[in-house]
Amino acid sequence: MSAKTDRIDRLAELTAARADEGGHGLWYEAFKRLRRNPMAIAGAVIVLVFVLIAILARVLAPYEPDAQTWLGETSTATMTFPGARAGNLLGVDHLGRDMLSRLLIGSQQSLLVGVVATVLGFSAGALLGGVSGACLGLFGTAGRRVDAVLMRFNDMALAVPSLLLAVSVATLLGQSLITVMIAVGVTQVPVFARLLRGSMLAQSHSDxxxxxxxxxxxxxxxxxxxxxxNSLGPVLVQVTLSLATAIIEAAGLSFLGLGGVDAAHPEWGFMLAESQQYLSGALRFAVYPATAIIVTALGFTLLGEALREALDPKLRK
Structure with missing residues (x-):
């Protein structure tokens, strides 16, 4: 038995070596196609800029996000709020806080929530989908029964709209940033589980x-x-797409008041919620965070869709 398995491994290594001599691996070819895809380049640039801004936010922000330095210049009664000027490139909000600083620091919260929530969803979903796929491949009739039970629960979770599921979880756990991460992560679990299981089933019929x-x-x-x-390729592509969804859903939960409220750590969704009562006099309060959410989610979506096309054998040119 050991000799047979060792022979298979050596054959696989030899095949891979010969393939490399005449061509390149799947991921290398996908990267070559990505470099020629304008959609992928645009998405990668947006994502890179977003990540760099989030990492360097404390350095780039000209003021503390909770400093009400210009409160005396604002008036909620007359809807008077200083706009863009030399000291405040995006103006100040209703409490006299610098808008640019709050947007920059808010990128850290969005990146943190998006990454942590996606990692939680991927870990739990990959475990559930991997167990289901392994049961089908290893345990025959008993494995099919286990898979049927797991996937029925998974289907029930998929049937619930993701935002509604996130709101339900966040309401049960209470108001905090960690709650938002867990709630958004829970919505990602059934997607990753179903995707990995399907990919494993497809691979199980390979030569x-x-x-x-x-x-x-x-x-x-x-x-x-x-x-x-060999089944992780589509799941890794989904990770990129899930980051966009996680950022949007996290902003939605914060908008509904279910996220952590901390003036020193602003969040784009909560900034949108604060802007609602000032839309008639200062529409920019909503435009700035909304634009940041849309552009960031668009970047991850473009990159994810381009990566999916690059890895799909039906779309290779």
């Missing part, structure tokens, strides 16, 4: 799986060493 089975390789080794690694 290399049938060859390994014919040579007597243990099913557990086939699933863990071959099927699972």
């Amino acid at each position: 290399y799986v049938m060859a390994s089975t014919a040579l007597g390789v243990r099913k557990s080794r086939i699933v863990l060493n071959h099927i699972l690694p």
Whole structure:
């Protein structure tokens, strides 16, 4: 048995080496296509700028986000709020706080929530989908029963609109930034679970799986060493798309008042909520954070869609 499995591994390595001599791997070819795709370049630039701004926000912000330095110059009664000027490139808000500083610091919150929520959703979803796919491949009838139970619960979660599910979870856990991360992460779990399970099922009918089975390789080794690694491509693409969804849903929860309220750590969704009563006199209060949310989500979406097209064999040119 050991000799057979070692021979399979050597054959796989030899095949990969020969493939590299005449061409390149899937990810390398996908990267080449991405470099020629204007949509991918635009998305990558937006994402890179967003990440750099979030990392350097404290350095770039000219003032503290909670400093009410210009409160004496504002008037909510007459809707008087200083606009763009030399000291405040985007003006000040109703409490005399610098808008640019609050937007820059808010990018940190959006990036943090998006990344943590997506990691939570990916981890739990990959575990659920991996267990379901492995049960189908390893345990026959009993495995199919386990898969049926897990996927029915997963289908019920998918049937609930993601924002409604996030609001329900956030309401149960209470108001905080951690609550927003968990709530948004929960909405991502069924998506990753269903995607990984489907990808594993597709891989289970591949020629290399049938060859390994014919040579007597243990099913557990086939699933863990071959099927699972080869099934992660579509899931990794979904991670990029889920980041955009996570940022939007996190902003939605904060807009509804379910996120953490901290003046020293502003969040774009909460800034939108604060702007509602001043729309008639200072529309820019809503335009700035809304534009930041839209552009950031667009960047992740463009990059994710381009990556999906680059990895799809039906769309290769």
